[in-house]
Amino acid sequence: MAFLAALDHSAFSTWLRGSDSIWAFPTVLTLHTLGMMVLTGASAALDLRLLGVARQIPLLALRGLFPLMWGGFWLNLMTGSMLFVSDATTKGTMPMFFAKLLFVAIGVATTVLIRREVYGRNADPIHVSSTARFLAIASIAAWTLAITAGRLLAYVAA
């Protein structure tokens, strides 16, 4: 708790929370939403393809989505950490916050596994395996829950 309180009282947190500038909290929050949109949006498109939508798209053509997803992920890890330290004592004790982290972790894990399953060394470039389809469903579910938990953070009490 003392650590969380120390984060809360750091100069950076105080600035992020208290500044009237639109470049403080609002911009960090917007960048967090942008990262979410790129990461989960690209992930949803790939998952839909794995589940049989637009089968005419060769799997290899979608490989370029991974750098974008990782870009979104790192942006959100950074902006998410900033948002956390600005409200550490509250967020650090909220079950909903840990639920969100868990869903994000599952989402990232499915992304890594899909990459390995579909684009790994021994992967079939044409056919989608049943493992890949299962991972696609898990990925959609994890990101949907992560977004839901993230959104609810603004509404549930600590």
Place this chain on the structure above:
Amino acid sequence: MNPFGNPADLAHLHLLLNHVPTVGTVLCVGMFLLATVRRNDDLTKVSLEVLFVIAIASLPAYMSGVAAHDVIKDQPGVSETAIATHQSAALLALACMELTGVVAWFAVWQFRRGAGRPPKTLTAVFVLTMLTLAVMAWAANLGGYIRHPEISSVPIDATPASGPRWIDVAALGEWVLAHLWLWPTGETLHFLGMSLSFGILLVINLHVLGFMGNVPFEAVHRLLPWGMAGLMLNVASGMMFFTAVPQQYLENPTFHWKVFLLVLAGLNYLYLTVFDRPWDVPRKGVLLMTDKIVAASSLCLWVGILYLGRMLPYLRGKF
């Protein structure tokens, strides 16, 4: 910078736009029937495309109408009852119009997919268009009484029966606010819809920009209805927010810009379905600067919509 700084400007916009859905839907029914009789697929497609454009224009038509309400409500001779009944009927007409527009867009998409006429979707479009036409005419008629009470056979204030009793915009807004779970649910759906719509457009536009190798546009075009599903989710949840606290949005210039970008985003869906340009890119093997600009703009548009939406509470008055 805001062209609608004065609420009266939004009232003017309403007078300009409110004829688009009423007159436009009649025109579309005519075109659609003529196309069916003549068995002319091109004319059918035109009527479907126009229906979709009308559905897009109906959003600012409705929202500017709510602003017009505030401008004229205190003027002599204007009945609050007449406005309220018109607005309630208009919200129902808007819902019908949006549904019709989306189904019409889906029919255009099916045509483009190359399987010929989609008979079931076309029947659905026709039924929905006739329904929309009826509700729209009713809403327009009620709207006419606001400034022309002399054409009503009975005094407007004494005729609550002339308006819809079972749908009331003000009560609907209060209902949304009273059910505390609705707002967070709407916000969650709004974020999910945005991600889905953006993800699909990301793949399609990256393709046009040349990042996906030699894949026919037809292949990525198959994804588009999923993006449209995301957009629908956002229009529905967004209209729920607007119905609950319209003033909060109408008074915020950031929101005016957001709606403007949303209209462009809607037209982008039509562009990707109707125009030959994106289809020609891989076929001809050349990427023109205009193709790149349109594709990049489409992605920037969504970043812009996200920015304005997320910054709605913060940018107020900072434009």
